[in-house]
Amino acid sequence: MAEPLLFTVKRQAPEFVTPSKPTPHEIKLLSDIDDQDGLRFQIPVIQFYKYDPNMAGKDPVDVVRKALAKTLVFYYPFAGRLREGVGRKLMVDCNEEGVLFIEADADVGLKDFGDALQPPFPCLEELLFDVPGSSEVLNTPLMVIQVTRLNCGGFIFALRLNHTMGDAAGLTQFMSALGEISRGMKEPSIPPLWCRELLNARNPPKVTCTHREYEQIADPKGTIIPLDDMAHRSFFFGPTELAAIRALLPHHQQKRSDFETLTACLWRCRTIALQPDADEEVRIICIVNSRSRFNPPLPKGFYGNAFAFPVAVTTAGKLIKNPMGYALELVQKAKGDVTQEYMHSVADLMVLKGRPHFTVVRSFLVSDVTRAGFGDVDFGWGKAVYGGPAKGGVGAVPGVASFYIPFVNGKGEKGLVIPVCLPAQAMERFVEELDSVVNNSNVTKPTKSGPGSGFITSSL
Template sequence: MASLPSLVFSVRRQQPQLVGPAKPTPQGFKHLSDIDDQQGFRFHIPVIQFYHNNPLMVGKDPVRVIKAALAEALVFYYPFAGRLREGPARKLMVDCTGEGVLFIEADADVRLDQFGDSIQPPCPCFEELLYDVPGSGGVLDSPLLLIQVTRLMCGGFILALRLNHTISDGPGLVQFMNAVAEISRGAQTPSVLPVWQREILNARVPPRVSCVHHEYGEEDDTPVRADDMTQGSFFFGPKELSAIRKLLPPHLHNSSTFEVLTAFLWRCRTIALQPDPNEEVRVLCIFNARAKNPLLPLPAGYYGNAFAFPAAFATAGKLCKNPLGYALDLVRKTKASMTGEYIRSVADLMVMKGRPVFKLVGTYIVSDVTRAGFREIDFGWGRAVYGGPAAASPEMISFFIPFKNSKGEDGIVAPVCLPRQAMERFRVEQERMIGEPMDMEGSITKKSPSIISSL
């Protein structure tokens, strides 16, 4: 995506509209779970999907098809058409008003091939592809979804959206988008029916914090942001991952790709940022709780937030001076701690401590979306060319995204956001460890960092 920073095009947008359910839906209030409504989820997450033209869909308008299917899907997922309210003790609930989600129809004077032969984040044109409707970005009393579908000159299109994170996580969003996609292709009902049941992830009565939670703090410690932040994406294919594994002792060779890559990036990033050697640094590993677990029986179709962030931590000095295996051991132990009991303990902590905030200073967050299914969402035009997060946002998050590079190699791309000089040190450290130049593309300057202070 190296050509993207110089790509210039114009977008003609229609007036934003509210799309509500196609049929009357239940009214009333639905409480979010104690996992959903924690302080750290009170922000919006951006996603973008790129689609080729499909000759079999000649005469079909993706805007009209998706808009109509969205209205039908909201009959099943009607809480998305409501608005968040805050009750006693800042408890969040959905007021199922049926007001609808924001939808924007747009046209761009650009072809899909002009985005390059390996589309990946960061997307410097994202502001054009998802217009920030004034007043739409609040957590309370605002639309829970903002969607823009942009037709391209070649017949392809781009779907970009922004989701209020408290209502759903990545797998829940994919479930909803697949429902829209299935209806776009002619289905009458989604193949997976939505399940609310947020009470499953409420605190126990009485609550009891049974695990240690290094990811949360007592007060906001938002770090000072540099004014020269840059974003870049780094590709890890079989060759790069093999080179990293060669740095590990034999007893760690059976580690998963997620564990290895998380440890590698955490260590390289810490070296690049050059913190005080005595400062505690941590990596928060996002683990999905949907896997079958007798302690946490989540039903199929559950689309609320169902994950936790157990933290691996060390002093910066120990992390940087020790070999990669040291960081990997910490990550593996952290992953092993993620059980049904752990996420129940998080819910109890939210109630007992008044929804404590995440520790931010010295924190790096990693989320694996390689199996989330964004690329498989098919509105009738086929799989997405690229589907998933639009960037490393907020700035301390990296997503692991499935990717095929310009050489046709399958692998993982990881967007990273750092101050400019730290980004160069980050690249150099990776190349030193791997032993060859890294494939870094799409670097852009962020003049006004937009970190969400609550995460």
């Protein structure tokens, strides 16, 4: 079994980076999609970069810090603070207080992380320090950035965003702009657009679609995932694993997308692992980016939240007893529910119902970030070796969410790595069930070592 990676990080005192030029002092309202309860948390992202001899003598901390000040001229709301008004309405006080920035050094090199450079990351709390008082939603920095130099000449860029300010597409748009300005551009190639009014409730608001994702479900048996004794692991799915899963589907379903196929499989395995009663309802929530589902599509440059939480609901008994194709049909239908009208209906529901949280009772939420472009962000040192979510299980209720992240394993196979967070005993059952699904492939038995060589690629 591989020894856990231990290292020391020395941090400088946190500082505030403000726009390099004066920016408007104003109040900007978030949209009625942005300010729903389920987005009122901080989401962490992490990027690893190799040493580049062409950048010898350049300090990544200095490069990013200076570029951040210039980028905030264009994205000045990120330098403000969130306030709450009547009816829980959120707004940004654009006051130039700045983004929290941390300079750090680690006594470790990129190669020490091994081939399995993926969540959960060792010492994440050191690579993205939670500055006391900074993690509240209101009246605190909307973004925290830490740049950590490695002793090999590479570095780690870590960022934490108040999720009400933007989704994965919006965040990568900002990070790409930061990269462009780090590389010498005077302004971002995609000008940022606020346009949050496009996702506001109508007047008068009228809920026109079914939104079971916001049902308020009682939990008398206490089946919301416990916050203690949680296990975090990542799973790699390459061509071999996906072929093994597809082999369990009827012929007419084998052409479905990787996302739909994997989601059906993981939902079923996870439900088996959590052992709910057969008559209890279980839910799969598929994050769907709605930008292209508007007519015309939302404008290029929009960096707010533009996704929905469509849900499929069935009983645990039906999900477990039926073949996997049953789950696949439910997943496909849920994804197809999202239209422009659906998004307007969600915004209307938020205003009418007090901006509720999506249902977390016996829910599993999956978000595909394979097209978000985190790995393409370039500060001058090339593309990231790993770029994307820093962990799974994020949100107000840890353990509910998993991300689908593009990844190349130790054998050079392209695929997805998916972090999963479950109670320890349920994780053991989950691993066993998932392994049984792919046991006709050449996947080795689960192990905590072998980066990229086994089914489970990382664990803590």
